[in-house]
Amino acid sequence: MATPTTPDLTHLRDIRRDLHAHPELAFAETRTAAVVADRLRELNIEVTTGVGGTGVVGVIRGGSGGPIVGLRADMDALPITEVRDLPYRSRNDGVMHACGHDGHVAMLLGAAQLLSARDDLAGTVVLVFQPAEEGAAGAPAMLDDGLLERFGIQEIYGIHNIPGIPAGDFAIRPGTILASFDDITITITAEGGHAMAPDRTGDVVAAGAYLVTQVQTIVARRLDPLVPAVVSITAFHAGTTNNVLPTRAELLGTARCLDADSRERIENQIRRICTATADVHGVDVELDFVHRYPCTVNDPDRAERAARAAIGVAGRDHVDANCAGLLAAEDFSFYLERIPGAYGFIGNGPVTDEAGPVHNPTYDFNDEILTRGAHYLAEMARTAIAEISGASA
Numbered sequence: 479m480a481t482p483t484t485p486d487l488t489h490l491r492d493i494r495r496d497l498h499a500h501p502e503l504a505f506a507e508t509r510t511a512a513v514v515a516d517r518l519r520e521l522n523i524e525v526t527t528g529v530g531g532t533g534v535v536g537v538i539r540g541g542s543g544g545p546i547v548g549l550r551a552d553m554d555a556l557p558i559t560e561v562r563d564l565p566y567r568s569r570n571d572g573v574m575h576a577c578g579h580d581g582h583v584a585m586l587l588g589a590a591q592l593l594s595a596r597d598d599l600a601g602t603v604v605l606v607f608q609p610a611e612e613g614a615a616g617a618p619a620m621l622d623d624g625l626l627e628r629f630g631i632q633e634i635y636g637i638h639n640i641p642g643i644p645a646g647d648f649a650i651r652p653g654t655i656l657a658s659f660d661d662i663t664i665t666i667t668a669e670g671g672h673a674m675a676p677d678r679t680g681d682v683v684a685a686g687a688y689l690v691t692q693v694q695t696i697v698a699r700r701l702d703p704l705v706p707a708v709v710s711i712t713a714f715h716a717g718t719t720n721n722v723l724p725t726r727a728e729l730l731g732t733a734r735c736l737d738a739d740s741r742e743r744i745e746n747q748i749r750r751i752c753t754a755t756a757d758v759h760g761v762d763v764e765l766d767f768v769h770r771y772p773c774t775v776n777d778p779d780r781a782e783r784a785a786r787a788a789i790g791v792a793g794r795d796h797v798d799a800n801c802a803g804l805l806a807a808e809d810f811s812f813y814l815e816r817i818p819g820a821y822g823f824i825g826n827g828p829v830t831d832e833a834g835p836v837h838n839p840t841y842d843f844n845d846e847i848l849t850r851g852a853h854y855l856a857e858m859a860r861t862a863i864a865e866i867s868g869a870s871a
Contacts (some may be wrong), residue, residue, distance in 0.1 A: 485595050487588045490848040493517070494584035495566035498843070501555030501573045501580070507532045507618075510553045510583065514607045517587050521594045523605070526628075530620030534607040535629060536590060540599025545866035547859050548604045548634035548819070550810065551586035552579045552611035561839040562832070571847035577836045578639040578826065581843035581851070585637070588852025593859060601818060601863035604629045613659075613770070617809035626687040626816060632866070634819040636785060636810050637851060637860045639843060641835045643825030646850045648788035649801035650822035652781040654736045656774035657706070659807030660745070662731040663766040664752060666690060666716075670725035680761035682727035683716050688759065689729060690714065692751045700747050707735035708805055709744060736773060736803045774811040783865060784820040787858040791850060824851050 493513070500509055511532045518525045518536040532553070560567055560574040568574045578596045590605050606625065609615030624633065643649060666689075668680030676684075690711045694823075697707050709731065716727035733744045745767050755761040776784075785799035801823070810821050826844045834840035 485591050487591065487849045487852055490584045490588045490852065491589060491845045494580050494843060494845060494848060495585055499566045499569050501568050501570055501575045503573055504554045504612055504614035504616065505531045505555060507553045507609050511607070512835035514553070514583060514587065515848050518590060518605070522758040523590060523594055529625060530609065530616060532609040533616065533620050533623075535625070536605035536607075537629065538590065538593050538599065538603040540601050540603070540863070544601030545863050546602045546604060546630045546632050547862045547866070548606050548629075548631040549586060549589060549855050549859055550606040550608055550634060550636040550813070551582040552556070552608050552616070552800070553583055553613070554579060554612050554616070556612055556837060558837070558839050562842065563841065565747070573775045574839065576838060576841045577612065578841070578843040579611070579751070581848060582637070583847055583852055584700070585851035585857060587850060589855035592852060595735050596736055597862065600867050602797045603840035603859045603863070604631050606634070611809050615771070615809050615812075617812040621812060621816065627705050631818060633780060633862055634813045634817055635855070635862065636821045637855065638808070638821070639822055639826040639847065641826045641829045641833070641841070643823065644796070645825050645827035645844050646792060646847045647796045647798070647825040648792055648822060648854065649798040649825070650776070650781050650784050650788065650820060651799070651801045651803065652776055652778035654773045655803050655821055656808045656811065657734040657736050657803070657805045658741045658773045659771040660733045660741070661712070661768040661770055662729070662733060662748065664729040665764045665766075666727040666729075666761050668725060668761040673721045673723055676723060679723055681723055682757055682761055683724065685755050685759035685761045685763070686714055686716060686727040686729055689755050690738055692755070693731070693748060696744055696747045701735070701740050702737075703741060705735060705737045705740045706803060706805055707737070707740050707744065709733045734805045734807060736805070738773060740856065741773075771807045771809050771862070772811045772815060772823050775809045775814055776820040777814070780818050780820040783861060784822055784858060787861045790861070791854045791857050820822060824854065
């Protein structure tokens with residue numbers, strides 16, 4: 479069999495910049511989904527749209543039978559106003575691809591081109607273009623729509639760019655790579671009254687301030703210091719004037735950690751603090767602790783396989799196969815609760831004053847890593863199919 483010619487992927491930059499200029503929020507990725515579907519059809523890839531809302535699924539069928547491996551990219555943008563005056567700056571006011579999902583989509587489209595150009599694929603690759611990763615749980619929406627059952631996916635792999643790692647380098651680890659993510663809402667109520675007479679009513683402001691300081695001690699004093707975790711109160715709303723003790727205060731926050739036991743301990747400790755605060759301050763305290771995303775936990779064997787695929791693309795010196803976990807969260811975690819797989823990172827280059835980190839109005843995806851990311855995803859699929867086939871032979 480002749481060695482297939484490697485397709486030219488230079489056009490991925492144009493695709494990425496077009497997506498960047500037209501960002502769309504969670505479950506509103508209609509234009510993005512159409513761009514993806516049209517490109518897959520141009521490659522003669524089987525396309526299903528509307529999966530989990532605005533999700534798009536492409537299927538590349540190789541040899542008869544064989545393993546079925548999924549590759550996933552997220553499509554949604556963030557409610558952030560872009561500040562850099564780029565030629566492809568966002569045209570949608572207040573919406574920006576500030577996390578690089580435009581690049582993730584372009585890389586997976588590049589992988590689709592690489593895989594569809596070969597005739598030696600011994601299995602099937604399912605390309606999952608997912609909506610609503612940014613806190614809106616697009617992965618569960620696709621799972622609830624039968625993604626795994628409809629397309630028979632046995633394993634799944636994904637990748638995210640990360641500023642601060644050299645451009646085109648890879649990082650992955652076995653076990654927990656990303657944190658759980660939970661929402662905290664604490665509501666404090668009391669009768670309220672004149673500021674001159676705090677003894678006649680519970681003080682929701684003082685109670686809230688006490689809560690803030692006590693919650694900050696959980697990670698330092700109630701968790702294993704070897705388990706990364708963070709509890710942050712990010713908003714405190716109370717009162718309207720300077721001479722009235724308000725009747726209500728609301729605190730908002732988030733909790734993240736890299737361990738399921740620590741996640742449970744954090745919730746239990748916050749509940750205890752709320753109960754104690756109500757008793758000490760003479761107020762009513764209600765806690766709403768909402769579990770959002772679980773930890774993203776890589777299967778050890780699949781993480782090792784992903785590292786080998788990355789080494790095959792970038793070389794051993796450019797792959798960290800046991801990187802540190804991050805306290806960011808990802809709804810890729812929901813896939814990994816159902817089937818084995820692995821999630822890793824590709825370096826986006828240094829963070830500078832001009833080019834910030836993800837979720838920052840100065841962020842931009844590095845077009846120089848598009849080709850390498852596409853080759854990694856394609857190699858990841860081929861490696862998984864070959865090794866699953868070998869294990870079952």
